[in-house]
Amino acid sequence: MSQVDSHLIEFLLRQGDNPLILGHRTSEWCGHAPALEEDIALANTALDLIGQTQLWLSYAAEVEGGGRSNNDLAFLRDVYDFRNVLMVEVPNEDFARTMVRQFLFDAFQVPWLTTLQASSDQRVSDIAIKSLKEALYHLERSSDTVIALGDGTELSNDRMQTALNYLWPYSGEFFGEDDTDKAMEKRDIAPLPVSIRETWNSTVSSTLDTANLIAPSDPFAHSGGRTGVRHTEHLGHLLATMQTLQRSHPGAQW
Amino acid sequence: MYAQSIRSTGKAVQSLEDMSAEDRQFQERINRGEKIEPKDYMPAAYRENLIRQIGQHAHSEIVGQLPEGNWISRAPTLERKANLLAKVQDEAGHGLYLYCAAETLGVSRDDLFGMLHTGKMKYSSIFNYPTLTWADMGAVGWLVDGAAIMNQVPLQNTSYGPYARAMVRICKEESFHQRQGFHIMIAMAKNGNDEQHRMAQDALNRFWYPSLMMFGPSDKDSVHSAQSMAWKIKMNTNDELRQKFVDATVPQAEFLGLSIPDDHLNWNEKTNQYNYSEPDWNEFNDVLAGNGPCNTERLDARKKAWSDGAWVREGMMAHAAKKAERKAERQAV
Numbered sequence: 162m163s164q165v166d167s168h169l170i171e172f173l174l175r176q177g178d179n180p181l182i183l184g185h186r187t188s189e190w191c192g193h194a195p196a197l198e199e200d201i202a203l204a205n206t207a208l209d210l211i212g213q214t215q216l217w218l219s220y221a222a223e224v225e226g227g228g229r230s231n232n233d234l235a236f237l238r239d240v241y242d243f244r245n246v247l248m249v250e251v252p253n254e255d256f257a258r259t260m261v262r263q264f265l266f267d268a269f270q271v272p273w274l275t276t277l278q279a280s281s282d283q284r285v286s287d288i289a290i291k292s293l294k295e296a297l298y299h300l301e302r303s304s305d306t307v308i309a310l311g312d313g314t315e316l317s318n319d320r321m322q323t324a325l326n327y328l329w330p331y332s333g334e335f336f337g338e339d340d341t342d343k344a345m346e347k348r349d350i351a352p353l354p355v356s357i358r359e360t361w362n363s364t365v366s367s368t369l370d371t372a373n374l375i376a377p378s379d380p381f382a383h384s385g386g387r388t389g390v391r392h393t394e395h396l397g398h399l400l401a402t403m404q405t406l407q408r409s410h411p412g413a414q415w
Numbered sequence: 416m417y418a419q420s421i422r423s424t425g426k427a428v429q430s431l432e433d434m435s436a437e438d439r440q441f442q443e444r445i446n447r448g449e450k451i452e453p454k455d456y457m458p459a460a461y462r463e464n465l466i467r468q469i470g471q472h473a474h475s476e477i478v479g480q481l482p483e484g485n486w487i488s489r490a491p492t493l494e495r496k497a498n499l500l501a502k503v504q505d506e507a508g509h510g511l512y513l514y515c516a517a518e519t520l521g522v523s524r525d526d527l528f529g530m531l532h533t534g535k536m537k538y539s540s541i542f543n544y545p546t547l548t549w550a551d552m553g554a555v556g557w558l559v560d561g562a563a564i565m566n567q568v569p570l571q572n573t574s575y576g577p578y579a580r581a582m583v584r585i586c587k588e589e590s591f592h593q594r595q596g597f598h599i600m601i602a603m604a605k606n607g608n609d610e611q612h613r614m615a616q617d618a619l620n621r622f623w624y625p626s627l628m629m630f631g632p633s634d635k636d637s638v639h640s641a642q643s644m645a646w647k648i649k650m651n652t653n654d655e656l657r658q659k660f661v662d663a664t665v666p667q668a669e670f671l672g673l674s675i676p677d678d679h680l681n682w683n684e685k686t687n688q689y690n691y692s693e694p695d696w697n698e699f700n701d702v703l704a705g706n707g708p709c710n711t712e713r714l715d716a717r718k719k720a721w722s723d724g725a726w727v728r729e730g731m732m733a734h735a736a737k738k739a740e741r742k743a744e745r746q747a748v
C-alpha cells in the first residue's frame with residue numbers, strides 16, 4: 162500500500178509541477194508582452210496553469226497525509242523534489258520560445274488530459290476534466306500563434322525555428338517511463354505517456370508544416386526533470402525567486 | 416489623478432454668449448447632462464483635451480502593471496499569486512478599454528504608444544515609486560486603487576460617452592482590487608507577525624504622500640481645471656477628492672493598527688473632516704519631470720516591450736495579409 166501511495170504522490174507531483182513552473186514562467190510576461198492583447202492572453206494562460214497547480218498539489222498533499230498543504234509543496238520543496246519536465250523551467254528568452262514551448266506542451270496536455278478523464282482515480286479524473294477545457298483553449302491559441310509567426314515574415318519564421326531547435330531536445334521527456342508510470346498504468350490511473358506519442362507527433366507535425374517550420378531530426382532527448390534526478394540550473398533561480406517569502410519568514414501567514 | 420499633468424487651454428472659460436452657435440449648442444448639451452458621442456460635433460479643444468486625458472489614463476493603466484507585476488513571481492502563496500496576476504491582467508484590460516475609447520476620437524493606439532515612449536504623454540506619478548516588499552501589494556491596492564476609485568467613480572458621469580462607459584466597467588474591477596489590497600494589509604498588519612506588521616507600516620509610510628499626489632496639485636495652483644469642469648471631463652476639484660480620500664482612509668489605517676505618517680493629522684470638529692499635511696510638491700514636480708525613483712525603469716520597460724515585440728506584431732500582420740491574399744486567390748478560381 163505504501164508503495165502504491167508513493168507512486169501516486171510522485172505521479173501527482175508530476176502533474177502539478179508542470180503547470181506550476183510553466184505558469185510561473187508565463188507570468189513573467191505580465192506587463193512586458195509584444196501587444197496588450199498578448200499580455201492579457203498570457204496572463205490568462207498563467208492563471209489557468211496556477212489554478213491547475215492548486216488542484217493537483219492539493220491532492221498530492223492529501224495523499225501524502227503529512228499535514229502539508231499545496232502551498233507547502235510549492236514553496237518549501239527544493240530542486241531535487243520537483244517533478245516538472247525540464248522544458249517548462251528553461252527561461253522564456255523571447256516570445257518565440259515562450260509560444261513554441263506552450264504549443265509543444267499543450268499538444269501533449271490535450272491528449273494526456275483526455276485519457277486521464279477516464280482515470281480509475283475519481284479525483285484525477287475530475288481534475289483532468291476541468292483542466293482539459295483550459296488546455297484545449299491553450300492549444301488553439303498556441304498553435305494559431307505558431308502558425309502565424311512561422312508563416313509571417315522571414316524574421317519571425319527564423320525566430321520560431323530557432324526556438325523550436327532549442328526546445329526540441331526537451332520534448333522527448335514528455336514520454337518518459339519509469340516504475341511510477343508503470344504503476345499508474347497497472348492501476349488504470351493513467352496510461353503510459355508513450356501511448357499518446359503518436360497523437361502528439363501528428364498534432365505537432367501538421368502544425369509545424371502549416372507554419373513552415375521544420376522539426377529537428379536528431380532524436381536526442383534530455384531527461385531528469387520528471388524524475389527529479391537532474392534539473393537544469395535554471396530551476397534553482399526560479400525557486401529562489403518564487404519561494405523567497407515562504408523561506409525567509411517561516412510559518413508566516415500571508 | 417491618472418491624468419494629473421493635464422494642462423487645459425489655460426484660457427478662462429468662455430461664457431455661453433461669447434461662444435459660436437455650434438459651441439453654445441455643444442455646451443448646452445453638456446449642461447443638460449447629455450452624452451457626447453464620437454460622431455457628434457465637439458470643439459477641437461474638447462477633443463484634444465480628452466485625447467490627452469484618456470491617453471494619460473490608458474498609459475497609467477499599462478505602466479501601472481509594472482510595480483505590481485514586480486511581485487507576481489514572488490507572491491507568497493498560490494492564491495495570492497493568482498489574485499495578483501488577475502489584478503495586473505485587469506489593469507491591462509483597463510488600458511485596452513481606454514485606448515479603444517481614445518481611438519473613437521481619431522487617434523490610434525500606436526500613436527498614443529509613440530507619445531508615451533517619447534515622453535510627450537505622461538502617466539500617473541504614482542507608478543514611478545518602487546514596490547519593495549510584499550506589503551506594497553497591499554498598500555498599492557488599498558491606497559492607489561482607493562485613490563483611483565475616488566476619481567473614477569464620478570468620471571462614470573463624464574460627458575464623453577465612450578469614456579463614461581469605459582469608466583463604468585473599470586470602476587467595478589477597481590473596487591474589487593481595493594478590497595483585495597486591504598485584505599493583504601489585514602493579513603500582515605492585523606493578523607501577521609511583528610516583521611509583517613513592520614513591512615505594512617513601512618509600505619504605508621512610503622505610499623501615503625505619493626497617493627495624495629495622485630489627485631494633482633492643490634486647487635490654488637491648479638488654474639486650468641475650470642474649462643475641464645465646464646466640459647464635464649473633470650467632475651471634482653483636486654482638493655475635494657484628496658480630502659474625500661483622506662477622510663475615507665484614516666479610519667481604515669486605524670482599523671489596521673497602522674499610523675498615517677503625518678504629525679499634523681487631526682479631526683476638525685468644525686469642518687467634519689481631517690486636517691492633513693500636503694505632500695511635498697517639489698517631489699511631485701520632480702517625478703513629473705522624469706526624476707522620480709523609477710521613471711527611467713518604467714519607461715525603459717515599456718519601450719523594451721514595444722521594440723522587442725516589433726517582430727511579433729509584424730509577423731502577425733504579415734500572416735494576416737498572406738491569409739487574406741490566399742483567400743482572395745481561392746475565391747478568384
Ligand SMILES: [Fe+2]
Nearest residue numbers: 476506509589
Ligand atoms: Fe485600473
